[in-house]
Amino acid sequence: MSRITITVNGKPETREVEDRTLLVQFIREHLGLTGTHVGCDTTQCGACTIHLDGKAVKSCTVLAVAADGSEVMTIEGLAKGGKLHPVQQAFHEHHGLQCGYCTPGMIMASVDMIRRHDGMLDEHTVRHELEGNLCRCTGYHNIVKAVLDAAEKHRAAHAVAAE
Amino acid sequence: MYATTYHKPKTLSEAIDLYENSEEPSYLSGGHTLIPTLKSRLAAPQHLIDVRAIPELSGIEVTADKVIIGSATRHAVVAASKEVKAAIPALAGLAGSIGDVQVRHMGTIGGSTANNDPAADYPSAVLSLDAIVHTDRRSIPAADYFQGLYTTALEPGEILVRVEFKIPEVAGYAKFRNPASRYSMAAAFVSKHRDGHVRVAITGAGNEGVFRWTEAEERLDESLTVEALEGLAIDPSQMMGDMHAPANYRAHLVAVMTRRAVQNLGGTHIL
Numbered sequence: 001m002s003r004i005t006i007t008v009n010g011k012p013e014t015r016e017v018e019d020r021t022l023l024v025q026f027i028r029e030h031l032g033l034t035g036t037h038v039g040c041d042t043t044q045c046g047a048c049t050i051h052l053d054g055k056a057v058k059s060c061t062v063l064a065v066a067a068d069g070s071e072v073m074t075i076e077g078l079a080k081g082g083k084l085h086p087v088q089q090a091f092h093e094h095h096g097l098q099c100g101y102c103t104p105g106m107i108m109a110s111v112d113m114i115r116r117h118d119g120m121l122d123e124h125t126v127r128h129e130l131e132g133n134l135c136r137c138t139g140y141h142n143i144v145k146a147v148l149d150a151a152e153k154h155r156a157a158h159a160v161a162a163e
Numbered sequence: 164m165y166a167t168t169y170h171k172p173k174t175l176s177e178a179i180d181l182y183e184n185s186e187e188p189s190y191l192s193g194g195h196t197l198i199p200t201l202k203s204r205l206a207a208p209q210h211l212i213d214v215r216a217i218p219e220l221s222g223i224e225v226t227a228d229k230v231i232i233g234s235a236t237r238h239a240v241v242a243a244s245k246e247v248k249a250a251i252p253a254l255a256g257l258a259g260s261i262g263d264v265q266v267r268h269m270g271t272i273g274g275s276t277a278n279n280d281p282a283a284d285y286p287s288a289v290l291s292l293d294a295i296v297h298t299d300r301r302s303i304p305a306a307d308y309f310q311g312l313y314t315t316a317l318e319p320g321e322i323l324v325r326v327e328f329k330i331p332e333v334a335g336y337a338k339f340r341n342p343a344s345r346y347s348m349a350a351a352f353v354s355k356h357r358d359g360h361v362r363v364a365i366t367g368a369g370n371e372g373v374f375r376w377t378e379a380e381e382r383l384d385e386s387l388t389v390e391a392l393e394g395l396a397i398d399p400s401q402m403m404g405d406m407h408a409p410a411n412y413r414a415h416l417v418a419v420m421t422r423r424a425v426q427n428l429g430g431t432h433i434l
Contacts, residue, residue, distance in 0.1 A: 002169065018166065019166070019167055019168055019169040019211070020164045020165070020166055020167050020201075022164075022198075022202075041202065042199055042202075043195060043198075043199055043266065044344075046263075046265060049265055052268075055239070055268040056264060056265050056268060057265050057268050057269050058265045058266070058269075061194060061195055061198045061199060061269070062194065062198070062269065063169060063191075063194065063198065063211075065169045066169065066171070066191075066194070066213055066215075109264065109265065112264070113264070129264055131263040131264070131345070132262070132263025132264050132265045132266065133263075
């Protein structure tokens with residue numbers, strides 16, 4: 001057992017965990033934040049994607065104890081003051097989901113992607129960079145539309161901020 | 164996953180001490196091969212020794228003729244490094260083609276090189292770029308390092324510290340991926356070194372893991388062109404065959420990927 005502290009969505013969380021605990025188990029079972037999903041449990045589907053120190057990773061393949069002292073952001077941490085994050089809003093408007101199982105991972109991967117590219121994305125890049133997230137319902141079309149829309153709004157917001 | 168005890172040493176000597184004084188220890192880096200293996204209960208180390216906090220294992224250094232990468236460096240960092248891109252663009256491109264975005268944020272060059280998966284990308288660059296694998300105790304030339312499937316010259320407890328690549332005159336990498344797993348079914352790393360010699364390393368296809376295709380090297384030494392490879396085939400009996408691709412198909416892909424690497428010198432061609 002190890003005593004670890006991980007800052008999750010801005011709040012330090014200290015727990016006693018078995019060393020074999022996966023980060024996704026820590027998030028779901030120890031903190032009760034069940035927005036992060038377990039899909040394949042084999043590092044392929046991306047449903048468990050969260051941000052670890054600002055980078056999108058698959059939390060089913062990280063030990064919680066190895067993330068001791070880190071900052072984690074989950075899907076629950078995106079909306080601010082009851083207002084959806086722009087990427088969540090874009091998924092809503094473009095109906096970028098059907099069953100919704102992959103959606104938290106898709107959104108966390110998309111937020112990371114838009115930030116890394118500073119919103120400069122085209123369809124090819126979005127499809128390529130979503131390789132690590134599987135959706136078995138939508139055929140990806142509306143997901144890609146949602147990411148492109150959110151990326152455009154990110155650019156516009158930053159252009160305004162720069163003026 | 165079976166129960167295990169996690170350690171995060173801050174120095175090389177502390178890590179080696181832990182390894183030598185523990186029952187069934189295993190080193191852990193990015194964990195993107197090891198953790199899935201543990202979850203499947205295919206391995207059950209009693210002690211996991213995380214090497215990522217050891218300072219010697221991080222950082223990228225580029226000199227006039229070498230690119231030296233610390234073994235705990237993540238694929239995304241190598242892929243985005245301006246220095247690596249300028250010195251060996253095919254190496255940065257290779258790193259950027261591993262797995263997916265999330266995997267590249269965690270997986271490390273040392274983990275890939277130490278594990279020597281027959282379908283991993285980095286072993287082809289290590290062999291083609293005539294690299295030296297530096298460990299806590301010695302320096303191993305690439306020619307002596309790879310010893311078959313999942314097997315390397317590393318001794319139990321030996322830590323891979325950094326990989327030193329020779330900067331070639333030009334290099335190219337071409338890969339045909341399994342569309343589901345994204346591991347290579349055949350990939351070729353072709354380098355023309357400053358001494359004029361060409362090295363062709365093939366990963367994903369050989370039944371003994373990564374290997375040099377010397378017949379292709381002889382042809383390309385004469386002329387570094389696609390035409391020089393015309394009519395050259397590789398023996399399917401040396402290729403892996405599985406549900407994804409039979410040996411004769413992999414043999415075909417090896418020749419195609421080698422030609423594509425030559426067509427894309429100075430970069431990558433990923434399918």
